[in-house]
Amino acid sequence: MSTKKFLLIGAATLIVSNPTFAGDYLTNTNQNAAFLRMVARGASIDVDGVYSNPAGLAFLPKDGFHLSLTGQSAYQTREIHASTPLWTQDGNITEKYYKGTASAPLIPSFHGAYKRDNWVISAGFAITGGGGKASFDNGLPMFDAMAAGLIAQQSQGLVTPSMYDINTAMDGKQYIYGVQLGLSYKINDWLSVFAGGRMNYVKSGYEGYLIAKMKESYGGKTLADLQLKCDQSGWGLTPIIGIDAKLGRWNLAAKYEFKTNLNIENKTDKLLVPDGVPESVLKPYADGEQTPSDIPAYLSVAAGYEILPNLRASVEYHFFDDKRAGMLNDRQKTLTHGTHEYLAGIEWDIVKMLTVSGGFQKTSYGLSDDFQTDTSFYCSSYSLGFGARARLSEAWSIDIAYFWTNYEDYEKSSDNYNGTGMPGTDVYSRTNKVFGLSLNYQF
Template sequence: MVTRKNRRSGNRAEIRKWNPSFFGLLFKESVSIFFPSIYPPKITGGVMRRSVIIGLLLLVMVQGAFAGGILTNTNQSVQFTRMLARNASTDIDAVYFNPAGITQLADGFHFALHNQTISQGRIVTSTFSYLNREKYEGDTFVPVFPNLYAVYKKEKMAFALGFGPIAGGGSAEFKNGLPDLEMPLSLIPLSIRAAGIPTSAYSVDLAFEGVSIIYGIQFSTAYALSEKVSVSVGARYNIASNTYEGSLKNVMVNPNAPALGLGGTLIPATNFFTAIGDPVTAMGLSDQEVDAKQSGNGITPIIGLNIKPSRCLNIGLKYEMATKMEIENETQKDLIAMPQFEDGRKMRKDLPAILAAGVSYRVSDPLLISVGGNLYFDKDANWEGREKLVDSNLWEMQIGAQYAVSENIKVSAGFQHTANGVSDMYQTGLDYFVGANAIGAGARIGLGGALALELGGLYTMYQPHEVDRVYPGVPDPNYQVTFDKTAWLLSVGLEYAIRK
């Protein structure tokens, strides 16, 4: 529990005539700011008249891809974590990164099992002066982030199967809630003072945890039109599964109203609002929980092209078409006065189309240099209107190098820059995106015969993003919110080939 004396404590001892409808209106206005599924928001003059938050059910779904676009995970192999530029791959991870490139594998069967252990932190700092704290932190830890690949290649034909977490993949836990959720509660003392009752503090126990993941099962086939050109077609079946748990408990205020028997100590807000004849607000501030699940699916068509002009040069192209994803709520518990997960409600959360391109060049027998880039067509996706807050389609660029120290040992390193294309209005504590630079390194170790060990590590340096906000109708309406993240991962994998 956190408590802080509000700097705007009133000094008036008189009690105005109580108007319960005032608090009902206050509650409605506060709800509309952060939960517009109940009361629609209004935006005027570019100022945040009402927050553009769309509601918990949309904001936390599949948030926080570890490497890639707003939703999409591109950290789909150990080779990616240690080299980053993989869009021209002709190794087994080409199943995901360059599906037409699998024709460059040796004839026979190829298998890979990779895993990543990921840690990510989220830090949201708000200067909204009515809150009890400035910094809110959430943690995500993913011990198992698996990828499985299998390829059968014979002469000009190759068939591939892939599996992995295409989006999401972790549990985001905010033990102290988020400013977006706490701000309406922080204004309760102000509203009580407006009615003539000195009130200087509030406290609340607010927590939220969301687990979001989309698994993808991919099948593709590739054909070598010639020694230099290969094409591929395929599809990925995506399965979304999200669970949310949260609680709003122990909302307390300290009204100083001797006429009501209140002496300025913290008491349950429900007791106060019941005493002054406002049962609607009392109900809205009672202890309550959220327990909801979401599920859905969609299919991603994928086409690819691989061009190998010479022994040293390889070019890979891949286009993933937009994926229509419709998810449905299955709700056991929800907030009383401001429900967010209407049971049975269906909504869209598409995966955007992606254009990926890469070039690799073998400078010498031991040294390979690769570059690549991805373009995510976020503005064309359907996110229940939230895509309108994306200023420009997100893009990223990679460069990497691999050097064969010996016949059995290859070391590599890489760099990736991810641009931030969302508007300031897009950013919320529950769902935000910031630009980043990532560095990775690792090695491939031959274990004898056709067995190899892959090792990698990746560290992401995010670029904190500060936005100015205005909360009309309060004495101190201007504040800033800073969004930041931290992330690292370690990866390990085994690969095996049965060559013919």
């Protein structure tokens, strides 16, 4: 494949599907500050169960309305250390450092349920995937590498990196808004079920440019010019079922979200690429074109246990069936397996009006070198969350929490670095922290 073709494909895949929160590639599992402070909420019998354990809502102790309004702030960095002889083309391997920041200062969500006897109707709104904007103010190694390769190819090696400057920047954003509605029913004293669905609306976009010019001392000629501005949108429906069994001190729960078939459509305002790029390469990124971006099926299984009347613990398992969820260019086929998550949490009522809690989550992706790209890379991780609930009265309470993630570095090496014919290595790393506050009310 030519350098020109790689250059275009790299630019057009600037879709920030990386979640700013916990969860899978296109799924945010933290919808309430109660998750951030305890993590394992899949066996919860509380208002946050609208998302985490909807069948368990049938065991809410009081009839009436149960409402929760949440605000979260998430901050993330994405770093790439790129080592290759391409940067100087003098036979020496040098390293360039690239840093992107992704922030979501306010991510709102709402969960509400109305219980009467054995029936509960529930509704929720949240940003169920994505949730922020990523900015690489000094570009990305894939673009710098491909521009350097293109210039070397066109000049037959007569123009070296010391003779020109590259000015580049890339931004990407993605939001998946979800509106959920469902019905829970308590079959008997120990068993309840749930059926419902979520409407998902995707709004994403990416914008970037790369301009390579000879230095003024060499004439200032433009060598490469790439510009891209594209917005995307689409929608899909997620059917959801759940079950909860309350057995003495134990509460066992499961939820299954079916795969969401989702296509996103381009609205391309600008697509400027070097001459000679084949039409077949341009077509997938042209205005009006659609590409698959399915939300994978998701299984949650959880168990909660009341150790003491004021001390509770939970464990939980998540599976995301990523390999069966369609992605652009069948990217999902390069994964080695779906995503596995293991969660545990504990909470303690210190006094009647105050509960403290903490939790742990381990996320294991089925990553491969072919799946990882500069514009959309992931790292397996573990996360810690802690916080508290303060009960202000019989009706009002507040959850406040902090959630921190530690990521494993991912190293990707190639003898044909970004299609340039030279070797190179990228080391991907990330950081993430989330703050959350929920205001809860029941009447």
